[in-house]
Amino acid sequence: PSPAGAMGLMQVMPGTWRELRARYALGDDPFDPRDNIFAGTAYLREMLDRYGTIGAMLAAYNAGPSRYDEYLATGRPLPAETRAYVARLAPILAGKPRPGGALKPPGRTDWRDAPLFVVPVGSGSDAGWPQPGGQSDPTSRAEAANRNDATLASPEGIFVAGSDQASSR
Numbered sequence: 001p002s003p004a005g006a007m008g009l010m011q012v013m014p015g016t017w018r019e020l021r022a023r024y025a026l027g028d029d030p031f032d033p034r035d036n037i038f039a040g041t042a043y044l045r046e047m048l049d050r051y052g053t054i055g056a057m058l059a060a061y062n063a064g065p066s067r068y069d070e071y072l073a074t075g076r077p078l079p080a081e082t083r084a085y086v087a088r089l090a091p092i093l094a095g096k097p098r099p100g101g102a103l104k105p106p107g108r109t110d111w112r113d114a115p116l117f118v119v120p121v122g123s124g125s126d127a128g129w130p131q132p133g134g135q136s137d138p139t140s141r142a143e144a145a146n147r148n149d150a151t152l153a154s155p156e157g158i159f160v161a162g163s164d165q166a167s168s169r
Contacts, residue, residue, distance in 0.1 A: 009033060010040020013064070055090045062086070 006013050007030040017030045020039040027035050047065065048057040060068040063082040069164065071078050078086075 007031060008036030008040070010043075011038050012036060012043065016043060047104050054093045055086050058086045058089055058093070 002011055004013070007017060012029075012030060017039060020026065020043060021028075021030075021035075024038065024042060026039060030036055030039075044057060044061055045059040048054070051057055051060055056068065058167075059078055059082055060069070062085045063071075063078055066077070070076055077083075081089070136141070
């Protein structure tokens with residue numbers, strides 16, 4: 001449990017757990033992941049339906065609906081923990097970008113953009129080969145493949161020598 005007594009993954013308070021357990025026919029264990037997540041998400045939905053906005057839902061979930069009702073009625077500031085909780089989560093749940101900028105997941109690479117042959121980086125021999133996301137000129141590809149490069153002209157340069165061939169060199 002938390003210092004405030006909240007239980008499980010969704011940090012549901014004991015009194016709230018008892019109400020939700022009866023309402024949704026949940027099991028006896030508030031730490032059971034399925035029941036705790038079900039209770040917590042159902043409670044979040046109830047708070048959203050009751051207060052109408054994501055920020056209000058989060059504030060009521062964190063501080064409790066009676067404390068949030070008091071804030072609405074009197075203007076008494078919510079606890080600093082609740083204000084920080086809402087400030088951190090509301091933009092994420094509303095689909096807004098985070099101020100620090102979330103990392104964009106890398107784009108998927110299409111296998112069709114991969115080169116047919118692996119070329120060492122910086123070797124200068126990648127001219128004319130297709131680059132990811134782009135097209136290459138077939139003429140320059142043919143020229144690159146047909147050039148008289150030492151590694152291309154010598155069979156020893158492109159194949160690994162077997163143990164019987166290595167001693168004959």
